[in-house]
Amino acid sequence: MDALLHSYGTGQLNSTSGDLATLFYEAVILISILRPSSSHSRVPRSSWHMFLDDLSWLCDTQSGGKTVTSVGAEQISHAVRFWISANGRVKPKSLNYLEWILSELQKLACDPKLVAGDVEVQILDAAIRSSHERVGDYLRKLKIHVEKVANQGACVEEDVELLDDLHAILEKRGDFRDLCKSAYCLRYRPSYRSLKQKITQNSVPESWAYIRHYIGRLASWPGASKRVVEMAKTSPHLFEGYEVAFVGQNLKSPSWVPVQTEEFQNAMDNVRHSLHERILDRGSMVTGLGAASAASIAVFLEKRRHHKFIPTVHAEISMLEHFYLNNLTFAKGDRYVGCSKPSCYCCEMYMQFHPAQIRARPCHGNAWSQWSPPVAIKEGPDSHMRHSLAILRRMLERLHHDIRTHILSGLSPRQRGLDSTTGFS
Numbered sequence: 001m002d003a004l005l006h007s008y009g010t011g012q013l014n015s016t017s018g019d020l021a022t023l024f025y026e027a028v029i030l031i032s033i034l035r036p037s038s039s040h041s042r043v044p045r046s047s048w049h050m051f052l053d054d055l056s057w058l059c060d061t062q063s064g065g066k067t068v069t070s071v072g073a074e075q076i077s078h079a080v081r082f083w084i085s086a087n088g089r090v091k092p093k094s095l096n097y098l099e100w101i102l103s104e105l106q107k108l109a110c111d112p113k114l115v116a117g118d119v120e121v122q123i124l125d126a127a128i129r130s131s132h133e134r135v136g137d138y139l140r141k142l143k144i145h146v147e148k149v150a151n152q153g154a155c156v157e158e159d160v161e162l163l164d165d166l167h168a169i170l171e172k173r174g175d176f177r178d179l180c181k182s183a184y185c186l187r188y189r190p191s192y193r194s195l196k197q198k199i200t201q202n203s204v205p206e207s208w209a210y211i212r213h214y215i216g217r218l219a220s221w222p223g224a225s226k227r228v229v230e231m232a233k234t235s236p237h238l239f240e241g242y243e244v245a246f247v248g249q250n251l252k253s254p255s256w257v258p259v260q261t262e263e264f265q266n267a268m269d270n271v272r273h274s275l276h277e278r279i280l281d282r283g284s285m286v287t288g289l290g291a292a293s294a295a296s297i298a299v300f301l302e303k304r305r306h307h308k309f310i311p312t313v314h315a316e317i318s319m320l321e322h323f324y325l326n327n328l329t330f331a332k333g334d335r336y337v338g339c340s341k342p343s344c345y346c347c348e349m350y351m352q353f354h355p356a357q358i359r360a361r362p363c364h365g366n367a368w369s370q371w372s373p374p375v376a377i378k379e380g381p382d383s384h385m386r387h388s389l390a391i392l393r394r395m396l397e398r399l400h401h402d403i404r405t406h407i408l409s410g411l412s413p414r415q416r417g418l419d420s421t422t423g424f425s
Contacts (some may be wrong), residue, residue: 024373024392027399028346032369034406043360051231052338056315058101058123059084059094060340061131063138069094070315070337072323073331080238080331085247085318096131099244105228108237117227124225128176135176135218142214143170145207162191166211169218184217203304238331246321311372314347315339316361321374324356335359346371346395353394355387 045053052071060069065087074081084090084098101123108119128135146166149159165186172179186192195215198208232239316339323330323337330336335358342362343351350373351358373392 008403018326020392020396021391024396024399027396028371030366030371031345031399031403032367032404034403043362045362047227047231047234048332048334049336049338050227052336053340054227054338055082055098055101056338057220058127058228059098060135061094061097063134065312065341067091067094068315068365069340070319071098072319072337074323074334075329075331076243079241079243081243081245083245083247083319083322085315085322087315089249089314090246093130095244095246097126100126102239102242102244105232105240106239109232109239116233117123118234120225120229123228124180124222125177127221127225128180131221132176135180135221138214138217139170139173139176139179142166142211142218144169145210145214149211158191158194158351162194165189165191166215169215172253180218180221183215184222186215186219247318263315311370311374313374314344316343316376317347317350320351320354320356322359324354337361341353344368344371349395349398350391353391 052073055071056069059069059071068087070085072083072085074083082098082102084095084173086094104119104123108114108116146163150163150167167256169179169182169186172182186195195208195212199212316337319337319339322328335356337358339361342364343366345363345365348361348363351361373388375388
């Protein structure tokens with residue numbers, strides 16, 4: 001840590017293989033405290049990219065990050081093999097659900113008598129049943145924020161119309177399919193333009209951003225169901241003789257990442273100590289790291305004092321490494337990895353610096369302290385994961401730059417952003 005913090009002042013970064021792990025991990029902790037969220041990255045996506053993201057979303061059935069899902073498409077002979085991975089072990093439920101969706105799309109692609117709208121409804125109904133608790137969670141949170149802005153009073157006519165539309169959506173709570181379809185249709189209402197405009201105004205209540213976010217999440221099931229059906233109609237050959245497989249746990253968090261609460265606590269104590277010793281007493285750094293940062297570190301420590309630290313290799317990184325290490329060919333010649341959520345700050349960097357040179361993904365910009373780089377379970381002198389160390393060095397340089405920039409900017413620690421790039425999926 002001392003070497004890392006010294007580099008903030010000198011602008012130099014010189015790490016050996018011995019201290020790379022420690023420097024990287026402590027930098028991730030530090031950036032997650034000082035600047036947990038950077039700017040969103042919205043990249044253009046083709047219909048194929050959206051199809052892979054939609055499949056991933058439909059198979060991600062729980063709130064939070066435990067079931068974040070990635071889908072990749074491999075070209076095998078004259079067919080496509082769809083791979084699925086997750087944050088952790090792929091659950092049989094997700095694998096079976098992916099197989100069922102693809103089978104329904106194959107039937108639609110091969111049988112001209114089937115009606116696309118009927119298949120779309122079948123997929124939507126199945127998705128909502130699988131994600132029933134998640135839909136209910138988003139509905140509950142949406143209701144809280146709608147009530148907040150309603151209690152503050154509507155100042156203009158557009159607010160009244162928008163709140164009327166939002167209350168109309170909430171009234172559908174007895175029918176989750178109708179609820180989600182109403183949220184999807186909101187984008188075609190004049191009041192939606194008012195909602196989009198509010199997000200760009202710093203003076204409006206934060207609840208408007210959450211409203212747009214949860215409306216987008218509820219709308220994502222009808223949107224995904226519609227788009228995957230469209231792919232079956234426009235590209236039926238993709239579903240001829242397809243196969244489905246899952247990515248096993250061939251990667252793990254490296255041994256240098258602490259997994260016990262006590263070890264994590266020690267690491268965080270070292271961060272706090274080094275901040276005071278190396279930065280708070282530096283003249284030009286005092287403005288950037290003052291009482292606000294110290295308070296943020298204290299809060300961060302307290303929240304995790306009684307929790308185990310469980311580092312996670314994210315789903316899209318597992319998928320990327322699976323394709324790279326096994327020299328798999330991407331379907332359609334399109335080097336894109338689908339995922340049920342936009343990628344995080346560390347995943348975006350890892351993919352950007354990876355020798356596979358895959359296409360950029362949407363990124364929500366949030367930094368997670370429990371992000372873990374991948375390491376092959378069977379490590380050895382001939383390990384194929386040497387490229388991961390080279391990537392970590394480049395990531396550390398970027399982390400070093402971003403942390404130093406934040407310190408010198410004099411900004412207080414930021415709030416974590418929503419894990420979507422548009423707020424309306």
